[in-house]
Amino acid sequence: MINRRQFLTRGAIGAAALTGPNWLRAEAATKLSKIGLQLYTVRNEMDRDFEGSLKRVAELGYHEVEFAGYYNRAPKDVRAILDRYGLTSPAAHVPLKDVQSNLDKTIEVAKVIGHQFLICPYLEDKDRRSLDDYKRHAATFNKAGEACQKAGIQFGYHNHDFEFQSFGGKMAYDQLLADTDKKLVTMELDLYWIAKANQDPLAYMARHTGRFTLFHVKEMDKTDKRGITEVGRGVIDFKTIFAKSKGAIKHYFVEQDTCPGSPFDSIKLSIDYLKQLEF
Secondary structure, eight states: OOOHHHHHHHSOOOOOOOSSOHHHHHHTTSGGGGEEEEGGGGHHHHHHOHHHHHHHHHHTTOOEEEESOOTTOOHHHHHHHHHHTTOEEEEEEOOHHHHHHOHHHHHHHHHHHTOSEEEEOOOOGGGOSSHHHHHHHHHHHHHHHHHHHHTTOEEEEEOOSGGGOEETTEEHHHHHHHHSOTTTEEEEEEHHHHHHTTOOHHHHHHHSTTSEEEEEEOEEBSSOTTOEEOTTSBSOOHHHHHHHTTTTOOEEEEOOSOOSSOHHHHHHHHHHHHTTSOO
16 A cells, blocks of 8 residues: 555646547536546555556546656656546645755646646644744745746645644644735645544635635545545535535545545545535
């Protein structure tokens, strides 16, 4: 199994593809074009068969994918594979170390593939031990956001539950929101992790209008709050969340960190459920 840190560091870091199969192009005109997949869900399958996994994702009805590594594929080759199967990749996860020290190259590659968003997805334990750490990251994110903006790309941050830890009465996530420039740094809201932290995503969106533009559509198991399951089979009220955030969110990425069997079976169940919702 490949963990998130390994997956993020494996690869180097689209415009709408019009060269895919006719059925993909036709379906892309519907609301389903908004449903994407965070490819961490199928990380082991991609490790074995990079192109074949992307083809399978497209066949299941996903039109967008969010990368978190490319297994050393050249950017132009990644773009060619996306185009071949009618996929676009509006966003990618890039590790903090690349944000800090390899941002120019990261932006260059992102432009080849067609990303509109570059998202820092995770902070290691050593990088989140105090509120001062988060203040330091906010300054880094603002700087990265400025560089990305000049390249026509939006920088962002993806939460887990640890950002909702309080330091001296101040929640780390609130500090990030306060210290980052909303014009430079957007937020990708992971609906599972904010629920696990006992926070209300809609309340955050109401308090911080315009800060949230992407969702990770991740489901919490009914019997085990720590468990992640297929979308629609758990306790998160996606229908209400989507309805009340309509217009704010540009991209919806399904993610399932662990699957009981084949992740392709799991992501089919998730997209079949999402087809029933209006968003």
